[in-house]
Amino acid sequence: MNEQPKIAGPNASSPSNFNSERVYGVTNVWHAMSQEFREPDNHSDSSDDDVREADVKRAWDQIPENDNFLFSSRTTTVDISTLHPDPVQIFRLWQIYLENVNPLLKVTHTPSLQGLIIEAASNVSKIKPSLEALMFGIYSMSISSLSVEDCQLMFSSSKTDLLTRYHFGCQQGLLNSGFLRNRDDVHSLTALFFYLLSIRTNSVPQSLSSMLAVAIRIAQRMGCHSELALSKLSPLEAEMRRRLWWSLVLYDTRIGELSDSKHAILAPTWDCKIPRNVSDSDFHVEMKEPPQMQGKPTEAIFAVLRCELADFIRNTKFHLDFNNPALKPAAKDIQHNPSGRGSELANLEKLIEEKYLKFCDPESPIHFMTIWTTRFSIAKWHLVEHWHFSGKNYSSKVVLVRDTTIFHALTMLECDTKLMTSPLVRGFIWMSYMYFPFPAYFQIVQNLKRRPLSEQAEQAWETMTANYEARFHSWLYDEVPGPFFKNVSRDIQTKLLHAA
Structure with a gap:
């Protein structure tokens, strides 16, 4: 079993950001074009002989x-x-x-x-x-x-x-x-x-994915993805672009899941840091240095934790194998163990609980949302990790892996039910509706078909029933499910009848 990491205190730096100080910059082609015509002893970044990048951009802007x-x-x-x-x-x-x-x-x-x-x-x-x-x-x-x-x-x-x-x-x-x-x-x-x-x-996810690509390209043009570009801005400007970049990345990832796209931007090809765990009041327009990160949950805790988890996931082998295996050499070196014992994902889960979630107040709407959304997401990624490693030399641990996997699926549904039924987060339900727990339903239904009398069968039926009621008959929200989710709902009902 892999050695467990020491749990960091609230002030510790992010575990997914151990490489965050490395800043990469692309070579400027405009600068390179002018090098041939410079005097040997001229090392300046500017010259009368330069092809002026700003002039070319200005010419484009003048076109009707x-x-x-x-x-x-x-x-x-x-x-x-x-x-x-x-x-x-x-x-x-x-x-x-x-x-x-x-x-x-x-x-x-x-x-x-x-x-x-x-x-x-x-x-x-x-x-x-x-x-x-x-x-x-x-x-x-x-x-x-x-x-x-x-x-x-x-x-x-x-x-x-x-x-x-x-x-x-x-x-x-x-x-x-x-x-x-x-x-x-x-x-x-x-x-x-x-x-x-x-x-x-x-909107249809495929169409929305195409539109998101436009937004992401604009963000890249603005340098939101690059710490080198962000380092030239004020702390407030840089931080707001980090937050916006990560929000685009997270939304693109979700829409990519719905549209079955293999080209999501969640990959180790950019170096934008995760947002700082600070409140808006800690930032001022005129400040020259960024504020110190807080050792307790701030008003940005939900956004910070979503980015923390996504930053880890974009470097995992299982995520890259499902999306772009060619990028694995660019990822951070992360070890995996799909049994869930000592795996890097399990270690991250423990660290997040100790570093963030144990300091959250479940009576606070944003803290409640943070606790259960984070646990929901971690359970989901445990399932994805399992699917990646399933059938790869773990035959001797089939029962252990299967029991662990059904545990994560049930956890995912239980977290979702809490979010969908709590009046405390009624104003945040629009976000929860974006993340239908389809992976959990799939895993549980398949398990029930193979082992209808297993020890977890009764709990599985109860958990699915509660979540289905919360999702499709909730009094908290009245968003009408689209055709896709109506079809998914019908398919789930059919499979459950066959499993019964």
Whole structure:
């Protein structure tokens, strides 16, 4: 059995970031092109003979716009000021965003953005295009986080009508901001992220994956993925780009799972660090050095832990074998043992419990969400690890591996049921609905078919029943399952009948 690592205290650096100080930079082709024409003793980065990168970019910017192919055709800028709600509703939507969305994503800096929102609400006809697009993205996310009933009660309008209005506003705002040419505007990219996140329930994953590729390419152009590029920015700017990059990566990973894509960006090909465990109030626009990471859960704990786990997963052999085996030489050296005893994944699980989760207050909505979402995710990755190693020289431990695997599947469902039934996290249910525990159902149903009278059979039936009720008959949320999940639900019912 592998030696267990020493458990780090809350102030310890991330286990998945032991290589995080290594910063990689690509060679600048513009700089290289000019080297031939320089004097031998001229080692400057600039020269009159240089091919000026900025000049070339400026030339492209001067070409008449024709960037409308993603959001329909138009020839003039559209005035979307009339699509804004009144100031009272703007602030209500902002507050809903702060309560239901911001704690989970942390891609906007509340202290600096709130002043801009207040100023913009006082005169919606004079808003900077990128900020206006972001505001419509915030409206869309706020409405998406509410139930149909709550939308009607709060805004005297249907959820469908509100989303249609705000999605259109966000589309036009993005076009007005020239988002496809964006090289440095975080508001524009964040608006695009919010738009793509809020249209999820009415979109086909394959199409959404293609749109996400656009957002990721823009983020790469902005250097969000590169610590070398981020090191040139202020601490606040760099941190917000890290948070946004990781949010895009996590969303792309999930949509990739739904669309069966093997090209998710969650891979060891970039060096963006995970966000710091600090609150927004710890950052100031004028600060020169980043704040010290906290030794206790902060308001960013949910986002930090999701990134912590994903940063580990992107270097694992089982993840890369399923997605891009050619990248394994670039990954950190991680050992595996699919029995779950002493495996690197199990060690990480123990460390996360000791470093983060034991300090969380289960009475706090964001802490409750963090505890059970993290355990849900770890259980899921245990299953994926098992599938990778299944049948590979572990025949002598078949029973042990099978029992361990069913344990992880049941854990996954139990965590999901807690999330779906707790009024404490009603405002966060929109996030939980993105992660249907299909791997757990698959594993349990297959196990019941092979061992219908096993020791875990009764518990399996009870756990699945409770989760099915929570998922499809919950009073907390009324998101209508799409065709895919209706088909999955029907298939699960059919398999359960055959297993009974």
